Amino acid sequence: MKAAGRVNDALILVKLLPLILMIFGGIAFFIIHPSMLSKNYIPFLPLGLKNIGIAIVLIFWAYVGFEMGTLPASEVKDPRKTIPKAIITGMTIVMFFYLSTNFVVYGTINWHDLAKVTTPLLMVGSVLFGSIGAFIMGAGALLSVAGSDEAGVLGTARLSYAMAIDGLFPKIFSKIHPKYGTPYMGLITQGIIAFSLSIFSGLSRLISFSVFNLSFAFLLVSFSLIVLKIREKKLHGQNIIPWIGIAISIYLLYSTSMFDKIAGLSVVLFGIPLYIFFSPKRDMHHLKNLFISEESIFFTPIGEKGEILGKFY
DSSP states (O other), X not given: OHHHHHHHHHHHHHHHHHHHHHHXXXXXXXXXXXXXXXXXXXXXXXXXXXXXXXXXXXXXXXXXXXXXXXXXXXXXXXXXXXXXXXXHHHHHHHHHHHHXXXXXXXXXXXXXXXXTOSOHHHHHHHHHHTHHHHHHHHHHHHHHHHHHHHHHHHHHHHHHHHHHHTTSSOGGGGOOOTTTOSOHHHHHHHHHHHHHHHHHSXXXXXXXXXXXXXXXXXXXXXXXXXXXHHHOSSOSSTTTHHHXXXXXXXXXXXXSOHHHHHHHHHHHHHHHHHHHHXXXXXXXXXXXXXXXXXXXXXXXXXXXXXXXXXXXX
């Protein structure tokens, strides 16, 4: 976890440098050419709001991933304080860069021209700094993808590992690498699936399908927070946040394509017999307590926990 965190931090810092360069370069460009702002931003909504649903699906996918920070909670010091602080700080930084970057992009180049290209950042970099600017933006985009994938791989593998511990997933995913202490079966399986999907499906379809499944999951999470209100009095925002989450999730589900609705519901329905098959047949609270107790996390190597699980299964 520590090594993965350091790699992710390094990738984030490197990929933010081109965006910072573009933001300040764009501001300087607007100071020199103030007429470009009015030319490119008037009218502000040239196509109206008829495609806002499709746009929100893409925007949601761009922001999603913050929830992955909760998955390795058992491997983080003081997770009750550290994880919320990290999510809030990270989302604030992401919002700043998204809004600032898009402000420069749309202010620099007219939306008619942007609609014709698939690499707008390279186009803006070329306008602001010439060919070297396009190269810097391209390299930054590659590093950004690498950083995003690294965080996704880290969290998703821990999710399959945690589900296997709970008895909700095949027990093979609970295996821990004897040397590195990582859930290697989850990492290998995830890599194979991601590689296959990237070859046989397009990016836009993968995004829409992903948003459908994420929205369905967030819908269930929002409903669960209402139920937890009866049992837990220390959770914040229970009177408002769940209903906002439900409304947003339903709107996102509605905004996805019909293909994604059919495919997504098929995957969800397929998961019901899997849950019934893998659901624990006996009480596993003692195992869960072993994994989540602070003393156990601090003193017990993760490999020893894997051995305990193996004996249980």
